[in-house]
Structures are given as C-alpha cells and as structure tokens.
Amino acid sequence: MKSFGKSASALLCAGTALATLPLLSLPAMAQAQSQETAGEFTLGEIVVTARRRAESLRDVPVSISAFTAEQMEMQGTPDITSLTKTTPNLTMQVARGSNSTLIAFIRGVGQQDPLWGFEPGVGLYVDDVYIARPQGAVLDIFDIERIEVLRGPQGTLYGRNTIGGAVKYVTRRIDDEPHMKVKAQVGSYKQTDLIISGSSPVTETVGVSGAVALYRRDGYGKNLTTGKEHYDKDVSAGRLSVEFKPNEDLFIRVAADKTVDDSNPRHGYRLLPTAGFPVLDSVYDTQAGLTGKQKVKNQGVSGIIEYRTSDSVTLKSITAYRDGRSDTVIDFDNLPGKILDIPAYYEDDQFSQELQLVYEGERLKGVAGLYYMDAHAEGAFDTIVGLANLTTLTAGAVDTKSYAAFADFTYEITDQFKASVGARYTSDKKTGSVYRVNYDGLTSPLFGGTPRNPTLIRSDYTNSRTFDEFTPRVSLTYQPDRDFTLYASYSRGFKSGGFDMRGDAILTPDTVNGYNPELVDSYEIGSKSRFWDGRATLNLAAFYSDYKGQQVTTQVPAGASIASFVDNVGSSSIKGLEAEGMLAVTDNLTANVVVGYISAEFDTFLRYNLATGQYDNIANQAVFQNTPKWTASFGLTYTHDMGDAGLLTLTGAAAHRSAFSMFEFPNPALDQDGYTLFDLSAVWTAASDNWSVGVHGKNLGNKKYRVGGYNFPGALFADSIIGYYGPPRTVTATVEYRF
Template sequence: MINSDAQRRALLVGIAAAAMPLFAVPALAQDDNAAAAIGADNGEIVVTARRRAEREQDVPIAMTVQNAEQLDLRGAADITAIQRTTPNTTLQVSRGTNSTLTAFIRGVGQQDPLWGFEPGVGLYVDDVYIARPQGAVLDIFDIERIEVLRGPQGTLYGRNTIGGAVKYVTRRLGSEPEFKARAELGTYKEINAILSGSTPVTDTLRVGAAFAHYSRDGYGDNLTLGREHANKDVIAGRISIEFEPSSKLFFRLAADKLWDDSNINNGHRETPGFPVATPPLADKYDTLAGIGYKGRVRTGGVSLTGEWKASDAITLKSITAYREGSTHGDGIDFDGLPSQYFDIPGFYKDDQLSQELQVQFNFDRVQGVVGAYYLDGTAAGEFDAILGAFGITQPTSGSVKTKSYAAFADVSVDVTDKLLLSAGARYTSDDKTAQVFKANYFGLGVPGPTAVPFQILTDYANGRIFSKFTPRFSATYKFTPAFNIYASYSQGFKSGGFDMRGDASVTPATRLGYDPETVTTYEIGFKSNLFDRRLKLNGAIFQSDYKGQQVTTQVPVGNSAVSFVDNVGNSRIRGAELEGSAAVTDWLRANFAVGYLDAKFLNYASFGVGASGSACIANPPSPPSAIGCYIDVSDQRVFQNTPEWSGFVGLSSHHGLGSGGALDLNANLSFRSAVHLFETPIPALDQGSYQLVDLSAVWTSPDDHWRIGVHGRNLFDKRYKTGGYNFPVPAFGNSVISFYAPPRTVKLTAEFRY
C-alpha cells in the first residue's frame, strides 16, 4: 500500500512512464452499446455540458463523464462513488446523515448543510437545480450518465456553480417496451431491489417508471440504545411521461420521490468520556449517543420539460420544476454520550420553484444558447440545543426566502476550421429575506408552545439583494480532429446570506448577514484521442482566485456555541488534472486519473483576542460578524476537504466467451492524500492519506438478458473519516466526534433485462 506522499508521487511518475509504450499497442474495440447509451458522434461520447449536444472532447471545460454501463460494471451504488475516479473532487455523505451530500470541487464547496446556506457545487437532475444538499446522495439507477464539470460554470447553469457542477442525466424512453429487474445481496444483510421499465402507449406517447428499495443493517451499534447504527432504509421512485407529437416537439413530465427512514448516524467519539474517563470505543462505527435513533428524510419533485425545434438551426426549450423536502428525526448527539451534555433535535424543510427558458442555436459557424432563469425558494428549520451542563435548552429557528433572477448567454464561433472562440456572460440578482430567533429556556428538552424564554439571544428579520455580472471566455485550437488545446477564463458567483445560528447577544453584526464570494479561474488544457483512439488523454492546469470566502466557525462561548459566518478573506488555488484510458491489448484497458491541488489562504480575518504582539487588521470582513478585533491568521488556516493529491489507477477487461456470454473484470486503486475537515487543523479529526481497492466481476448472457455480478469495495477495510464535530470543552462533554465512510463490503447482483 501507498503510505507517503513520496511514494504517491513515485506512483504518478510510474503511471506517466507506463503510458508511453501504450502508444504502439493494438486498439481496444469501442463498445458500441456503451457509446449508444449516452449518445455518440462517430464513436465519441456526446455530452450537454454547455446545454447543447457536443462531443466531450470538443468542450473547453475540464470534465469527467461516466455512463450507466461503466458505473454498473464498477458496482457504484450512489453518486458518492464518483469521487473514486474523478480528480480534485469530493462527494461524500455529510456528517450525521445518511442522504445529505458534501460536495467539493477544486477546493470549493459546502460542508455545513444547515438551511439557508448555498452549496458551492451545483447538483442538477435533468437540468433541474437541486438547491439543498439534504436527500442529494442520489442512488444510481435508471440513469444515462453523470457529468462532473470542474471550475465555475456561472454563464450556463441555474445557480451557485462557483466550484463546478454535477449533472445527473436520466435517459429518454425508448420506442420499444423495456423492462429491468435487479436484485442485490450483500454484507451487513444488504438487500436491494430495483425495477424499471417503459413502454410506448401510442406512436407519440411513452410512459416509464423506476422503483428502488435499499435496505442494510448498520455498520455499527448504538450501545446505549441497543440499536443498529449507520444503517440504510430507503425507498426511491420516479415516473415519466414523454409526448412527441412530431419531430419538432417534445415534452417530458417527470416526478420523483425519496423516503429515507434510516437510523441517525451519531458518529464516534475520539476523546475519552466525560466526566467519567472512559476510553474511546474500539469499533469506529459504534456510538454511545443517547439522543435517539429515528431519522426521517423526504424529498421529491416534479418537472416539465418542453422542446420545440423552430427550425433546423433554432430550438426553444423550457424547464419548469417544483421540489420540496423535509428532514425530521431525533437529532444529533454532539457529545456522543448517554447524558445530555450537547444534544440537538431538530428539523429542516425546504421548497423551490424554478423556471428556465433557453434559445439554442446552431448556424454554420456560430453555436450557442441564450436563456433566463428564475428561482423562488424557501429553506427553514429549527434545532434545539440541549445543554445538560447548564440545565437549559437553546432553540434556534428561522427561514431564508430567496428569489433569484438571472439572464445568461454563451456563444461559440468557428473562426476557422481549427480556431474556435467562445464567450459567455451572466447577470444574477438574488433577493434574500431571513428571519432568525434564538433564546434560552430553563429545562432539558424541546420547549412546549407555552414555554417562555428567560433570555432572548437573537430575534430579527432582515433582507439583502446580491447581484453580480460574471463573464467567461475560451479559445480552442484543433491541431488535428483528435487533438486540441484550449485556454479559458471563467468567473462564478455565490450570493451572501444570513447565519441561522447567529447569536446577536455576542455578535450583534450577525443581523447584517454576510457578503457574496466569487471565484475567478484561469485554465489551460488539452483533449486528445490519439493513435486511432488507442489512447484518450485529457489534462488541465489552472489557478483560481477565491475572494470574499465564506467560512463558518463555531466556538464555545459561555453557555452557548457561538457561530460566525464571515467573509474571511481571499485565497488562491493552483492545480492540475490528468485523466485518460489506454488500450493495453484487445481485451485489456488501463484507466487512470490524477489531481493536484495547492490551496492557500492569502489573508484570513479571524475574530478574537490576538496573541501577544498581534495587531487588529485594518479592514475586517464587511460586514463583520462581531464587534471587536479581527486578526490575520492565514498562516494558521487550511482548506477543508481538499487533498493535495487524488486519483485512481484501474484495469478493466472484457472477455467474450462465445456462446457463454461475456465476462467483464474491473480492478481500481483510488488514493487521496491527507485532508483537514475544518479550516483550523485538528489532529484528532484530520484524516491522513489513504487508498481504497475495489474489485468487480460481471457476467452478461449471450442474449444480453441476464447480468450477474460480484462487487467488492474497500477490500482492505480502510477506516477513513468523512466529517466531524469539534467541541473539546467540559461544558459540551469534551466532545470530538468523527464520522466514518463505509467499511469493506461485498455485494452480489443479478439483473434481468428485456
């Protein structure tokens, strides 16, 4: 196994050296079925990264695309599996949940899933923006492909794509009846069932549906309550109706719903118990939390997409969508102990209505899209901090209403057959209104409707408007049809907001909210399909200037955990990415990707009392979260969820067995260097470098009706953290809590296709 950065660098050099002899090896035949599954142009993948159909290799954006066939052969269960094979990307289950997504791309993202906060990575399902991370750990079923776009995408996408975008694309319904039934059995008593199918009703009307039930015992136990811990109990469904009255008109009505009744994941204490000194539990998946075990997440929505081909060159498109969700449950036990030192029951709810209009055009040498976007959303919630050491309960509740208006355009011009120029622009205006209430009540437990607080900490309503113009430019030069280079400039914008945790009694300026942040990225890259497509190799180097960076900090102050959301300052992120695949023989293909990130804060304004000799900075954040002294601590801060190195090396083979069908084998080694879970290094929580090994074997029958697979993930049973909480003071139970990714799992799958 790889145990040091030096060994990792040696491995990367070895990959590059090993790729050189592959220029001369025979080509591996293109899998026509896989290509057809996502659309192809002369055997090449076709994507919609720029809201129009293009060959992947022609898009001047660093991106990774994986189709349904690739994900199936690797045994990918949900969207977080994309992290294994995508450089400079973090997609993980958030702390304390089963279905909330933590997403970072190139150092930009959102760890805190509290209501009202905007994600830095945009998630889209069939071009519908998913505003909240709750319920966003999408299970992979009935899809066509997943596209991961790195860097700001502000001139094209609905909202908040300063870090990048993840597009979850379902497939259009076929003209012939189709049916799939899949059963999965695995370790920890995993039992999954997935059904999907579609059929034409008339020559112009098609209907389809998909249903999935996922069930699994917990990876550990709640030793206080005698319940399993970190289990899975999820039902998901989707139905779609497509109407195509002519070759010029297409309509799709789609609805989806997710029910997640998995038990709460309360994490593992990394510090001894308090006040009785007990050693941490040996099993990283066990907990002593006493708050409860029930969880409940509901998300769903409906969308209507319409397309009209007004002419051979112009297509008009409308995307109307409504989504809503709620999260209820017993809450999060921040102390991880039976006693109520720091327990927080709570709930979230949200809804969003969005409308997007597009005009897509494709003339002889000019292509592009012009559009408008509107979103009206509300995110609300309440959590009740039960503070046993003080004998009080501190509820915090509130809501944020957002109305967003945007206009965008992106145009590409073929100046010559080799030189292509592209320009985009976007104007966004976000109108946000917030209400926040925070108070102290005597007693432990959720206050009743007639309870009267003895101290009101925060009680305000405020609103702000945030607007920004963001441009994008790129130039592509095609040396040959199989090799091009590009250079791009892009800017993304994420609006400001209000801290739902803000304590105005300690930080009066919390009423003013926090300002927007912007990311400006300069990028140079190349894309290639060389030697008659024996070698596909794409690479990019980039620098991002990150300004007004929004950071949430929570510190114990008196009988409260005070939250700060500040625009702490500026940073720069430099990096590189290289990914590709190469034919080794006519039955063996090597796949690889590597990402490098050098992220550094240039200045970081932190509120507090400076050390001896330190001075207050002249220009604190605007607006500051607190009245007092801010000091520059940029030399003491780091980026969270941003490994310096990430990537994978894999081998995939396809063996025709004649009348016995076909056998596909996949072996992957993914690696990530050390990461910090917060901007302040915390040795008890920081995760060291690690590697994961996955193996899959899949048999497909000669008639393609049956598919049986065995999939092993994290085969060396590596324990690694994906989130945590840090409250190491007696008043909060000396609590340092970690949340761990899944251990070694093995799964048997059987699928019938018709």
C-alpha cells in the first residue's frame, strides 16, 4: 500500500509536467465539442448527472467518461460495447452465445455469467431506470443525448450491483421546435440499417418524440453444418415518449421502448481439433449442429415526474416496469453431434419506484431519496451429453424485493473547498428455487422430449435470504479556480448475494445455502484541469480497492455431469492509474489520449474440492478475468471548413488492450494476447447542416481477437475449448438527412 501511495502521489504531481506534452491532455471522458468564442478556440463544457443533478464534469469528484451523441456519430459508434476502446479500465463485450447480452467489467469488477438470478457488477441505466438483466442490454446508439461511464463503486447514489461502476444512457428531451432525422447505413457483409427519429411539440405544453431502428447484416462467417449465417445481425428497436410541461415548475415524461433480436444463434470457434474435425480456417465459422428458437425480447415503460417546489427544492419520481425473454440454443462443442448442447430460455420482469429530493442551495447541494424494486427472473436449460446418453434439466427462479434509502450532499466550506458526504442503506430479500434432474436420452420433457420420470433428482429446493448493507461515500474537493480541481474520495460498493441457479446439491451440498454479497472499499485521488486558455484538458486518477467476497462462477466437468460453483472466494487488492486528455493542437486539429493501468491480485481464493469436500486456498493460481493490465487509445480529429460546400471531419483512432485471461484460471489456448485496433472515419456535413454523409472503417487491420469463450476439456466433451470473436474489418457508409 505504501508503494501504491507513492505511485499515486507521483501521478498527480506529474499533472503539471504532463500539461507541457503536446498530446497528453484531458477528458476522453467526452467529446468536448470545439467552439470559437471571442476569437479563441476552446474545448467545450460537458454537463453530466453523475450525482443525480446537473453539474459540470470538471466539478464532479468522480472518475467519469462522457460521450455525446455527436461525437459517437462522427466516429460511427455502433453500440455501447465500442466504449471499451475509449474508456480506461473498461471491458464491455457481447456475451458468449448471444448477440445482445452484455458483459461488463470496470476496474476489474464485473460479472461474466448472464444466467438468470445472477447480478451484474456494473449497473446499466436508461434515463435513471436500472436495467436489472444483461439480456438485450447491448444498446445500439440512437435517439440519445450522451452516455456516461462512472468508474468505481457507486453504491451511495445508484445502489446495489454498481460495485464496479455504472453506465448511464441518457436520451434527449423534446424542445420547442420540431425535428426529424432519417439515417441509412450500408456496409460490409450486406449491412443495411435504417434509423428514423423525430420530436415535435403538439401544443404549448405537450410534446412527443419517437425513434425506430432496423439493423440487418449477414454473418461474418457460416455455420458449415446448417448453412446459416453466423455472427449475423437482425435487430429491431423503437422508442416512444410523451412529455408534458404545463409550467416552468412541472415536467412529466412517459416513455416506452422495445428491442427484438432475431439474429441466428451465435455459436463459437473450436480452438482444438478432434477426430475427423480439424480446426477451421475462419474464426467466424462453426460446425455446430444444435438448432432451435433464437430470439431476445426486451421492453419497458417508465414515467418521470419532476416538480420544482421552490428555487432550491425539486421533487422527482421515477417509476418503471420492464420485462424480457430470451430463447436460445448454445452448442458448447460446436460439432454436428449432440456432444454438449444447451437449449435454454430466460425470462424476467421488474417494477421499480424511486423518489428523490434534489436541493440546490447557495452552499449546500445534494439529493436524498427512497428506492423500491420487485423483480422476478426464471429460466431453464437442458445439458445434453450425447456420449453418455444423458440430459440434465436445470430450472429455477429467483424473486427479489429491494428497499433502499439514500442521501448525498455537498457543502462549500469556502469558495475553494467542498466536502461531500453520502450514505445508502439497502435491504434485499431473495427467494430462490432450483430444480436439477437427470434424464436418460438426449432431451428433457420441458424441451420437447417424451413425458417421463427423471432417473436422478440432483437438486430440488427453495430457500430465502435477506442481505443488508450500509454503503457510505465521502470526498473532499479543492478548486483554487475554475480550471483546476483536486479531489480525494472513499466509497463502498455492494453487490447482493443470491442462489446458484445451476446449484447441484449432490456435488456441492452447500449450494442450498446460497452465496454472500460482495463488498468493495475504494479509495481514490484525482485531478481535473483545463489550461492553455482552454485549449487543453487533463484528468488524472489513482485508486486502490479492497475487494471482499468475490462471487466467482466456475463450471467444471464432473463425470458425466457439469459441476457449477458460485463461491465467495475470498479477498483481493486492486490498484490502478488513469489518465484522459484532450488538446486543441490547432483550430482545426484536436487530439485525445486515454491510458489505464490496473494491477489486481487475489489475496485469498477458496475453491471447493470435489474430491475432498473441502475448500482449498489457491490464490497463487488465480488471476482476474477480463482485466487487461493496460488499456490505451489515441485519436486525432481534423475538421476542414469548406465554406458554402460544408464541413469535412476526419477522425482516426487506435485502441490497445494488453493480454488478459478469459477466466480466473489461465488457459494458453483460450486467453487473449494484447492487440491494437485501428479505426478511421470521414464525415461531410452540408453548410445548411441538413445533410451529412460518412464513411467509417472499423478494425482496419482485420485483427482476430477473442472476447469470450468456454472451457470443457475431456474426451466426453470432445475437448470443447471454444472462442468467440470481435468483429473483423468492416466499412460502413452513412447518409443522414435532418429537417
């Protein structure tokens, strides 16, 4: 800890020295749009709502990256997983076996397993509505104002399951003028997309807005067994909202959204050959034989009411209901035969209600509130082991009732010093039911097999537990002037406990008791600066996290079955550094740099030993998954004013990630080496600002890189070590008309 403290102090003291470098300047946290005022070129101001109230990004004592819609459009950003390239110490990927399920890690903390009943480690919010399940959470970029990525525990204001951080998806509000936008995209692999969005006042007090997006693309590869496209995209999405503003003090919005993913099953690529089946030439091809229904649906409705009772007090209500269903087939062996096949469905619904009081006094500012959520998640799947003529049916459900009270306030001690204090109390009650049985044959009655009795009941239990936690946050900010902020903070994050929906009471008897919560105590010091007459910005942060009770999911072969563990494995230490910078090199050329470093080590890692029935400490064998030591990106944006002919914007970027492990136990055949991705975009905008035409090239080096995998070695499972890959080189042309 002493050596880390020295590193942190050195980093912050280096801020002045870094300011003299021509390209290392601040916030990759944002687009920071360029503007000209009084003959001087400056980087624009970014307003965020990280603390549930509007503030300048420079004033918030939290590590934030904020990306505006305009910035992402100029870069051709397709969905929120692209933020991985431009945010330090962030991993956001499409889950294994799915096209629209999100896997997220921030600063080494997250959750890879999207099974129902498991909680994410990074909270996802759409207009302050918490999205409890990762299915359908790979949100495409349309109809938004900005995206905010909050790094580090956000347990005080955002609650449970923001132990690694939070991602906020903020949509636009309706203004007083009608707007309409039509955007068409065509590109590699027969990509054809259409996005139509618009808003308009209906009366002086009522406005409506809506958006429809259709995304179609052939696969990057083929299923050589079925002949179907592989890694294709068939997604339809829409949003509709109505806003009511009878006076300056009252605002009401009712919004609904729906996303449907009809893409083909995403199987994987076998990394090892087996008898009669060599390794395929293309990493996007598969020989999976399992077929069946593949569909992901996610939808919801929300209501927001804001009422300003005085110049200093605003009351806010956020009410939301969401539900979703996923039907999927995952061929774990990726061969034509039924060696290790999984047909499955997931289903969930949630109701949430949040009440807030926002106070904006002369020196005291903050928010207090109450939160309630009632959620249900269920699902089932067959584990078909063809060589053993055995099917294991796993089914279950978990009900969650969550209650919380929170407050977070900032007091200006002097014009330069501010102190913030916050706390949240959360109580989660969970009831889990697990049913796991064996059937002879290659299907169960639930997934189309003949009705019959199971040959062995492995689990059949229902249990309830309540998890309570107090999550405080304190920070101290020193701001000698508007262009420099120095802060230090402490925060605690809490991720709820639960029950393993794969729990096998025969192999792991303790599974009926469930698993405990995770806790992270995080310490951070940082600075945010703006200099050279507003032409450059620089953000620095150093953090240390004490991580306890990590919930690690492990699945290993056990005879003719698969043993699942969800263990609170112990404790670990995480420390890291982050730098984000932007510089206006000239009036037409801006540069941005992002650097993230993280060192994460297990101090204790307890794993259940199937042979002895005891827990062994194997911390010296375990590593953090999905956590590269280094993340970095560098970008240049050049704008050329062509007068009446319009404006040309060129954007080039390189993003690097060092080597990382897919799971807690390294596997040379599966883990990903370091790699760098190169992107290039060119966008022409008409002088009238009505038309724009763009060309966007992604992964121009055509790098093949893994984003997920499965590991089931052994003859019974045909050595099923499987990789899933990020997109190859693609080129997309866009045409947009605004009126």
